[in-house]
Amino acid sequence: MHADDLLPGDTPLRLIDQDGRHHPDDRYPIPSTAALLDGYRRLVLARRINDQADALVRQGKLAVYPSSHGQEACEVAAAMVLDDQDWLFPTYRDTVAVIERGVDPFEAFVLLRGDWHSGYDPRVHHVAPQSTPLATQLLHAVGFAHAARMRGEDTVVLALCGDGATSEGDFHEALNFAAVFHLPVVFLVQNNGYAISVPLSRQTAAPSIAHKGIGYGMRGRLVDGNDLAALLAVLGEAVTEAREGGGPTLVEALTYRMKSHTNADDATRYRTADEVEPWVARDPLLRMRTWLTAEGALHEGDDAEAHAHAERIAAELRTAVMADAEPHPEDLFAHVYATPTPQLREQAGQLADELAAASTPATEEVAR
C-alpha cells in the first residue's frame, strides 16, 4: 500500500452540502436515491428518538441521556452500511445506532433507565453492549473480527468512538492490532468537537484524526459527518474493502454535538452560542430533505409518513418506559458467574431474607 493511499483528503468528503446541493466526486458516486430516501426516514426516527429521550430525562424516567442530536447521520450510516452478519460495537452515545440496527428501542434504553447495564441480547442483532469506558470496545471489535476470520466467517466489524476516545491508549492498541493482523474492521470516529468540555485541540495536534491512520499503516478517510450521502459512500467503501480482505480503515466524521454531553452537563460553560449557531444550518436532516425534495424523490406525504412512523415508535418507547417495571433485586447475583459461587448464593439468600422480612406484617408492626 502506498503512503498516499493511506492519507485522507485535505477536506472532508461532502456529496450533499448544507443547502442540499450535490457536489459530484470522481471517486465516490452519490448513493442511490432509494438508499437516501430510506436514510432520510431513518434520520427522522433518529432525531425523534433523541428528542423523546431528552423528554424522558426531564420527566425523571431516564437516569441520564448522552444525546446524539446533530450526529444522526453518523448513527444512521453506521447501521445502514452493515449486513446482517456484521457486528456493531457502539458507545454510550450511540443508542440511536443501536436502535437503527434493529434493537428494540425499549431494550436499548434499559441501560439509561438504570434497570440494568445493558438491556438487549447482543447476539440477536449483532450489536455489542454499549461501552462506557472510552475506546475499550475498539479492542473487543478487533478481537471479534480476528475470531471471525479464524472461523471463516464473512463478518465485518464496525467500531464507533468519539474524538476524545482517540487520546486513550486502547484506541492506539486497537488500531495497531487491526492493522498488524489485517483485520476486517472499520473504525468510525465521530468527531463532534468536544470530550465533555475539552475541545479537539486538547486531544490532538495532528492535521486530522484521520491522519492517524497512516501511523498504523491503515487507510484514513475524512468525511462530512452531517452528510449522510458522503458517510454512506465512505463507510460503504471501507466495509467493502474490509469484507474483501483489504484490511481496516479509520474514518473520521466531522460533526457537532448540538446538545450538552448529557443532561447533567452545561455546554454554555465552555462554548458560545456563536459557535453553535452555524451548525444549526448544517443539520443532517435538513440537507437530506432539501436534496430529496429537489430530486422529486420526497413528497409531502412521504415526509409526513416518515414523521408519523417515528412518532409511533417514540410513543411505544414512551409507554414502555413509563410502565416503570421494577428490576428484580435477585438479578444482582444471577449472572456474575455462569454458576453463582457459594458466597454469592449466601448473599442472595441474605437479601431474599431481608426482602421477605420487610414484606411481612410483623415487620411493619415493628416499624410503626
Place this chain on the structure above:
Amino acid sequence: MTLMHDAPASPGAADAPVTMTMAQALNRALSDALDADPSVLLFGEDVGTLGGVFRITDGLTARFGEDRCFDTPLAESGIVGTAVGMAMNGMRPVVEMQFDAFAYPAFEQVVDHVAKMGNRTRGAIRLPMVIRIPYAGGIGGVEHHSDSSEAYYVHTPGLTVVSPATPQDAYGLLRAAIAFPDPVVFLEPKKLYWSTGEVDTQAPLPELGRARIAREGTDATLIAYGPSVPVALAAAEAAAEDGRSLGVIDLRSLVPFDDETVCEAVRATGRAVVIAEAPGFASMAAEIAARVSERCFHHLLAPVRRVTGFDTPFAPPKLEKFYLPDVDRVLDAVDALQWEDA
C-alpha cells in the same frame, strides 16, 4: 478452518503418570487443550517462536501453527481486550501476561470488561478466557518482576482466580480453567516453575473452587496458596520434628473460595495461620483471616494469625529473603497461637 465447539476431552493416550516440572506441566496442559478444542488459542508477547520468556508455550507454535499460538504487538491491554472480542465470538483465548507487574496496562480491560461482560449481558455473552500471569517472587527478579497482585483480581466480582502449587495442579487447574465458562486469572508461581512432581494427565480435572488438603494435622492449620504452599509444608515438617502436628491447606482457588474445606479443618484444630507473599494490608490473607474468624469463632483457641509480605513494594533481589514469608516466620506465628492457655 472448522471448529468443534463440543470437542472431546484429550485423547486417552494411555499416559502413565510422569515426573515433570511445573513449567512442563503447564506446557502439556496448553498442548492438550489446543489438541482437544480448536477454539483454544494462545497469544501474548514472545509466546510464539521463542516459547515465552519462561518457555511455557515452548514448541506450541511449531506444533499447532501461527494461527493457534502467536505473538502480538507489545500491548497488554490490546492482548486482553482482543481476547475479550475473541471470546465473544466463539473462541477460548488463553493469553499470557509476561510478568505480574506488566499486566497492569490491561487492568481496565480486566476490571471493566473481562469481569463484567457476563453480568452486563445477563449471561447472553460469557467470556471463556484465561489470563495467565507469571506471578510472585522468589526468583531474584529486579523491580516489576515479582509482584503479588492477587488482591486486585480477587477483589473484582466476576473473576475466578486460581494458583497451582504442584505440577499436577498446574496441569489440572489450567485444563479446568480453559474449559471453564467464565474468565479465569491463572496465577503461576514463578519460583515453582522448575519444581518437579508426578503428573497424571488422565486424572479427573479438579473443580475450580475446591481446596486441597496438602497435609493432615491436628494441632493447627496452615492456610496457603500458590508459592506459599511449599513454605507451609516445610514449616509443618519442621514442626512435626518438635512434636507439633500442623495441617496444610492448599487453597488452589482464591475465587471461588472454599469456606467449607478451610473451616472444617480449622474447627478441628482450633488454630490457624494464613501464609501469603503479598503485603498483608487489605489482602487475600486478611480476607481469609476474617472469614475464618467469622465462621469458626467458637472453635478458635487463638486469634487467626497471618504471615505475609511486608507492606512495602516488593523487595529488590538482595533483600528478597527478608521480605518473603519463610519457615521460621511461620513457626514463630504458630508458636504465638496461645498454646499456654490450652
